[in-house]
Amino acid sequence: xxxxxxxxxxxxxxxRTTVESxxxxxxxxxxxxxERNGDIIGVAGDNDLIEKFLKWYGSxxxxxxxxxxxxxxxxxxxxxxELVYYDDTLSRDTLKHDYYAIxxxxxxxxxxxxxxxxxxxxxxxxxxxxxxxxxxxQVIHRFINRFxxxx
Numbered sequence: 001x002x003x004x005x006x007x008x009x010x011x012x013x014x015x016r017t018t019v020e021s022x023x024x025x026x027x028x029x030x031x032x033x034x035e036r037n038g039d040i041i042g043v044a045g046d047n048d049l050i051e052k053f054l055k056w057y058g059s060x061x062x063x064x065x066x067x068x069x070x071x072x073x074x075x076x077x078x079x080x081x082e083l084v085y086y087d088d089t090l091s092r093d094t095l096k097h098d099y100y101a102i103x104x105x106x107x108x109x110x111x112x113x114x115x116x117x118x119x120x121x122x123x124x125x126x127x128x129x130x131x132x133x134x135x136x137x138q139v140i141h142r143f144i145n146r147f148x149x150x151x
Contacts, residue, residue, distance in 0.1 A: 001071070002032055003105030003126040003133040004042035005119035007098055008081040010141045011040045012119040014105065014127055016134030033140050038079030040140045044103035045072035053086070063090050073102040077142055105130035 004013040015029040033042045037058055043050045049072040052064040066072060070088035077083060083095040099119065101109035105126030112122035120137055127133045
């Protein structure tokens, strides 16, 4: 799936995208974090659900319907420094933690950050133990508002 980690200053993600189906198994690098209207958005899960979420987030459109237990998560670092979590229900959960991570490598990244790692280092660590996460790390800083791949 992926690893996306954030604190109140920046968001980092891995780059590996995995496509698995009865006829295709492949991986390639792609972007998983983006900036929109000052908010940094990280998404993990099925591509069709990610596209629906990104079209809906920040718009005045009606909330899309996702299947129950859909493979989808989003982590938002708002322009004001809040961390916000969405799952397949698309309900907004404002997190009280100073850091959080989502995706298949989210547990590893949260553990690394609990031990003092930055989100960048946490994603690097998750990439060593999570089959569905891979380097390079991508980063967007809240105060700089620019995309910067880490190599």
